[in-house]
Amino acid sequence: MSAAPRKEVVHTRIWQEEAEPDNPFATRVARCHGYDVYGDMLGKAGWIEMLYLLFRGERPSAQQAALLEALAVALANPGPRDPMVHAAMCGGVAGSTAAASLMAALAVGAGQNGGAREVWLAMQAWESCGTDLALWHGYLSRPPQPGVDIWPEMAHPAGFAPHGVQATLPVRQLLAHLARHAPELAWLQQQRIALEADAGLPMGMLLPVAATLHVLGFTAEQGEMLVLLLRLPGAAVHALEQWRYGFKRFPFFPVELTDDPAGKVSA
Amino acid sequence: MSGYRLLAEAHGRLRTRVGAAFPGTRAVFRGQDLHAELGDLDYLDLYHYGITGRRLSAAQLRLLHAIWVNTSYPDARLWNNRVAALAASARSPVSLGMTAAMAVSDAMVYGGQPGLWAMAFFKRMLAAVDAGASLADCVLAEARDHTVYGYGRPINSTDERIPWVMAKARQLGLDQGRHILIAFEIERILLTYRPQLKMNYAALHAAFAADMGLSVPEYHVLRMPVFMAGIVPCYVEASEAVEGTLLPLKCDDICYEGREKRTWVAE
Numbered sequence: 001m002s003a004a005p006r007k008e009v010v011h012t013r014i015w016q017e018e019a020e021p022d023n024p025f026a027t028r029v030a031r032c033h034g035y036d037v038y039g040d041m042l043g044k045a046g047w048i049e050m051l052y053l054l055f056r057g058e059r060p061s062a063q064q065a066a067l068l069e070a071l072a073v074a075l076a077n078p079g080p081r082d083p084m085v086h087a088a089m090c091g092g093v094a095g096s097t098a099a100a101s102l103m104a105a106l107a108v109g110a111g112q113n114g115g116a117r118e119v120w121l122a123m124q125a126w127e128s129c130g131t132d133l134a135l136w137h138g139y140l141s142r143p144p145q146p147g148v149d150i151w152p153e154m155a156h157p158a159g160f161a162p163h164g165v166q167a168t169l170p171v172r173q174l175l176a177h178l179a180r181h182a183p184e185l186a187w188l189q190q191q192r193i194a195l196e197a198d199a200g201l202p203m204g205m206l207l208p209v210a211a212t213l214h215v216l217g218f219t220a221e222q223g224e225m226l227v228l229l230l231r232l233p234g235a236a237v238h239a240l241e242q243w244r245y246g247f248k249r250f251p252f253f254p255v256e257l258t259d260d261p262a263g264k265v266s267a
Numbered sequence: 268m269s270g271y272r273l274l275a276e277a278h279g280r281l282r283t284r285v286g287a288a289f290p291g292t293r294a295v296f297r298g299q300d301l302h303a304e305l306g307d308l309d310y311l312d313l314y315h316y317g318i319t320g321r322r323l324s325a326a327q328l329r330l331l332h333a334i335w336v337n338t339s340y341p342d343a344r345l346w347n348n349r350v351a352a353l354a355a356s357a358r359s360p361v362s363l364g365m366t367a368a369m370a371v372s373d374a375m376v377y378g379g380q381p382g383l384w385a386m387a388f389f390k391r392m393l394a395a396v397d398a399g400a401s402l403a404d405c406v407l408a409e410a411r412d413h414t415v416y417g418y419g420r421p422i423n424s425t426d427e428r429i430p431w432v433m434a435k436a437r438q439l440g441l442d443q444g445r446h447i448l449i450a451f452e453i454e455r456i457l458l459t460y461r462p463q464l465k466m467n468y469a470a471l472h473a474a475f476a477a478d479m480g481l482s483v484p485e486y487h488v489l490r491m492p493v494f495m496a497g498i499v500p501c502y503v504e505a506s507e508a509v510e511g512t513l514l515p516l517k518c519d520d521i522c523y524e525g526r527e528k529r530t531w532v533a534e
Contacts, residue, residue: 007520009520010522011522013523014525017521018518019517019519024517024518025516025518027518028518033525034527034528035531040531059531062534097362103366147387149380150379165271253280253281254279255280255281255287256280256283257295258283259295260287261299261300262300
């Protein structure tokens with residue numbers, strides 16, 4: 001006698017569904033971590049509360065929601081010079097699909113230089129060093145390097161700006177705002193100069209971001225995902241805008257070909 | 268502080284040695300005229316040349332084709348293939364489905380990462396043997412400390428692809444490279460330790476790629492589209508089926524393991 005075929009199911013602690021009585025493939029009630037999304041949360045819960053609930057499994061306190069909301073505002077648009085938004089505009093300007101523009105943004109915005117992987121690395125540093133300046137000194141003097149991996153070697157300490165001169169005004173403004181929310185974030189603001197001296201680089205936007213996500217209780221993996229999500233709005237609107245401007249008004253740049261069989265230096 | 272000198276130097280133009288397009292006249296590909304000098308190349312030959320700047324022999328190229336052909340499995344249950352098929356079933360364009368499926372293929376359980384780790388492992392073992400160490404001692408030490416990638420396979424540890432590719436390698440006279448020989452020697456050692464640790468396809472592909480002279484980063488780039496031919500039939504079939512009918516899940520196919528029902532109290 002053969003065994004009954006295994007029932008293929010999706011295991012989840014996040015989402016529960018009840019079917020409509022006349023259709024097992026249609027949802028009648030959807031619950032997120034126990035809360036009825038359409039029957040109870042709608043109209044009561046905000047987007048940031050929903051986001052926090054999805055990732056953490058509990059609704060945020062008012063303070064936590066305010067902190068995540070501030071972070072979402074800070075991350076919403078890195079601006080058209082940012083490589084992630086630049087990539088999205090390369091999709092938008094030529095009429096690529098909306099998802100292609102966002103996938104382009106995600107691919108570039110995932111990176112270790114100014115991207116979500118840098119946040120992942122910086123959050124790991126926070127988990128290791130916390131608010132202990134001596135630990136940070138050790139970490140920044142010898143940042144850990146992964147072995148063979150699909151991620152390249154890290155070329156600068158996570159959370160610091162490799163081409164910066166000093167912490168920019170938006171970084172300092174973000175730090176000043178965040179410092180009012182949690183003692184760890186106040187510590188980060190107070191120790192900025194000391195940390196920059198150890199890193200040999202000015203602090204970038206992503207160290208305060210990583211610290212905030214850590215304070216909010218997110219894991220490094222959750223923080224990486226959240227940063228990818230929260231920076232998409234800017235990528236989307238700049239991609240849409242470039243389509244309206246048209247490709248003739250989008251930078252194409254002259255080329256300097258160093259290995260040209262025709263012997264030309266530039267075109 | 269390193270400052271922005273490097274950014275200023277790179278500003279305003281693309282400096283490149285890999286090539287450029289000169290619309291209306293010609294295109295340069297790694298120092299050669301694409302149309303006049305490379306126009307008849309096999310596509311995979313050009314692809315490899317673009318990555319490494321080196322050319323494979325005709326026999327190496329045939330083996331690389333065989334490696335890729337023999338792992339092209341059009342099974343939409345496979346996770347990466349399923350992404351493309353779901354995109355088709357959701358009536359999303361092929362570009363989105365295929366690129367997402369290939370991005371997903373850079374995974375830890377299969378695909379991109381095990382191959383990289385296997386190649387790095389072979390290079391490390393060869394260096395140790397060249398330095399006079401016992402291969403068995405080195406391999407068993409690695410196996411005791413952590414997972415040895417490239418050996419063992421879920422569901423069935425016998426990899427049905429390997430005999431076919433090895434037959435082709437023997438036919439082409441490419442079965443005696445140092446990396447492929449040590450890969451099989453490592454298998455013999457591992458089987459004395461754990462009988463299920465048979466060599467898998469990631470190891471085979473990585474070993475042959477190393478014998479073709481690829482570094483680990485070059486191999487990472489090279490193998491990126493390896494599953495493409497197996498993925499695309501899954502997309503095509505799902506696009507021809509009635510929309511939304513690929514692997515549909517009923518509400519009770521969700522096995523909820525989270526919090527009990529609760530009420531969202533407005534604050």
